[in-house]
Amino acid sequence: MARSFLPYSVFLWVLRVSVMRHWVVTIPLAFRAFLCYISLRGAKMGAKILIVDDDLESLKLIGLMLQGRGYQIIAAQSGLQALSKAVDESPDLMILDVMMPGMDGLEVCRRLRADPRTAPIPVIMFSARTQVDDKVAGFEAGADEYLTKPIHPAELVTRVEVLLARAVRMGKAAKPSVRAKTVGFLGCKGGVGTSTLAVNVAVALTQGAAAGRQVMLLDFRSALGTLALQLGLSPQKGLLTLSERPTGTLDTDTVLANMDRHSSGVMVLGGMPEPLGTLPSMDPPHVEAIARTLGASADYLLVDMGSGLGEINTTLLRLLTYLLVVVEPQRIALHMAQTLLATLDEMEVGRHRIGIVLVHKAPSATTLTKEMMEGLLQREIVGVIPPAPELAFQAAEQGTPMVMMQAQSLVARQLHQLAEFVASL
Numbered sequence: 001m002a003r004s005f006l007p008y009s010v011f012l013w014v015l016r017v018s019v020m021r022h023w024v025v026t027i028p029l030a031f032r033a034f035l036c037y038i039s040l041r042g043a044k045m046g047a048k049i050l051i052v053d054d055d056l057e058s059l060k061l062i063g064l065m066l067q068g069r070g071y072q073i074i075a076a077q078s079g080l081q082a083l084s085k086a087v088d089e090s091p092d093l094m095i096l097d098v099m100m101p102g103m104d105g106l107e108v109c110r111r112l113r114a115d116p117r118t119a120p121i122p123v124i125m126f127s128a129r130t131q132v133d134d135k136v137a138g139f140e141a142g143a144d145e146y147l148t149k150p151i152h153p154a155e156l157v158t159r160v161e162v163l164l165a166r167a168v169r170m171g172k173a174a175k176p177s178v179r180a181k182t183v184g185f186l187g188c189k190g191g192v193g194t195s196t197l198a199v200n201v202a203v204a205l206t207q208g209a210a211a212g213r214q215v216m217l218l219d220f221r222s223a224l225g226t227l228a229l230q231l232g233l234s235p236q237k238g239l240l241t242l243s244e245r246p247t248g249t250l251d252t253d254t255v256l257a258n259m260d261r262h263s264s265g266v267m268v269l270g271g272m273p274e275p276l277g278t279l280p281s282m283d284p285p286h287v288e289a290i291a292r293t294l295g296a297s298a299d300y301l302l303v304d305m306g307s308g309l310g311e312i313n314t315t316l317l318r319l320l321t322y323l324l325v326v327v328e329p330q331r332i333a334l335h336m337a338q339t340l341l342a343t344l345d346e347m348e349v350g351r352h353r354i355g356i357v358l359v360h361k362a363p364s365a366t367t368l369t370k371e372m373m374e375g376l377l378q379r380e381i382v383g384v385i386p387p388a389p390e391l392a393f394q395a396a397e398q399g400t401p402m403v404m405m406q407a408q409s410l411v412a413r414q415l416h417q418l419a420e421f422v423a424s425l
């Protein structure tokens, strides 16, 4: 009896434990799944939220609160880190602390709005500052929402959901966002070497700093176009064809079909080498549509803007990540550069988005040092190109960019250095 009772009781015990274990394990699992279901209701599944706060505890607290709602969380602990993560991670929304050492949240927000790649990201400013003036400053810097600390989790979550839903609604009608680094080359006047610079930096990018990436070279002026000739390609009517199409039809395939491919891999769209005024000019909506379409698929868009601030260039200014102003270090060009830079200030193109490239075209007797030029122009000089009249001449004759003709020359090395600067933007 005892022999049979023992196994029976053991059997019962095992059964009870296994049932218990079953419940112990499965009930909480089911319950957790249920909680998860409840908490995910209404949340945009997988939406990526970048939380920026110099205080680690705040980061953890907000992070956990939103993670529990099914959001993907990325964190940054400084303004600069926030800006680079905003570009690299393309978050769906940002929660931005205002008071941080170094760059504060207001400056971060202004910079986000000034960069076409990050401008559309919804931003919630989250601050211990509760005064009306603080809120106004936040909205003026470009915030979509201003919340004050401390906050009830339910309120934070609701505001996040509302903003995300609004972004989705607006996104349906939105234009493609520019993900490419879009860099303009603008001469302080004609003939300073702007097109030569744009062509060589484009090729240098594909050779080194951005090897394997999609680099595009554009010129939106229908006439006086020399890009194709400088690259040894025969000029095509691609730009004219695109300007005659309705902007709504300018999708990636259509635009690419009207571009040329250089042996370096650079894709080229440019005007015709014909006299100014003889061809219909592009209108700003077409310029914007083409730049946005290409900017959504390419890695780098380099734009030869020629000179001047006509309507094509003012349209482009809004889309640029960075503007390189091309200056020859001689009296008249420097004068033109000063007036150009003053106008760009009036147009509120942020100074941090502008750099100067000095192009020496002939060995000159200029006594101005780089520092003196920077003082004169009040901008950083990000590139200095040495004179190479013979190489420049041969390159133009043969339709081969200088960086390909003499890759080891000093001028080619300086052009590569500028390409590296562009790649690091």
Ligand SMILES: Nc1ncnc2c1ncn2[C@@H]1O[C@H](COP(=O)(O)OP(=O)(O)O)[C@@H](O)[C@H]1O
Pocket: 187, 189, 190, 191, 192, 193, 194, 195, 196, 197, 226, 306, 359, 360, 361, 362, 385, 386, 387, 388, 389, 390, 392, 393, 396, 411
């Ligand atoms: N580093 C340089 N040294 C000497 N000549 C140059 C240099 N860069 C450009 N050039 C020459 O300057 C002239 C004008 O160049 P281009 O690129 O057409 O200027 P832009 O586009 O400003 O009108 C061309 O003949 C070109 O070969």
Ligand SMILES: [Mg+2]
Pocket: 191, 194, 195, 196, 226, 306
């Ligand atoms: Mg030119």
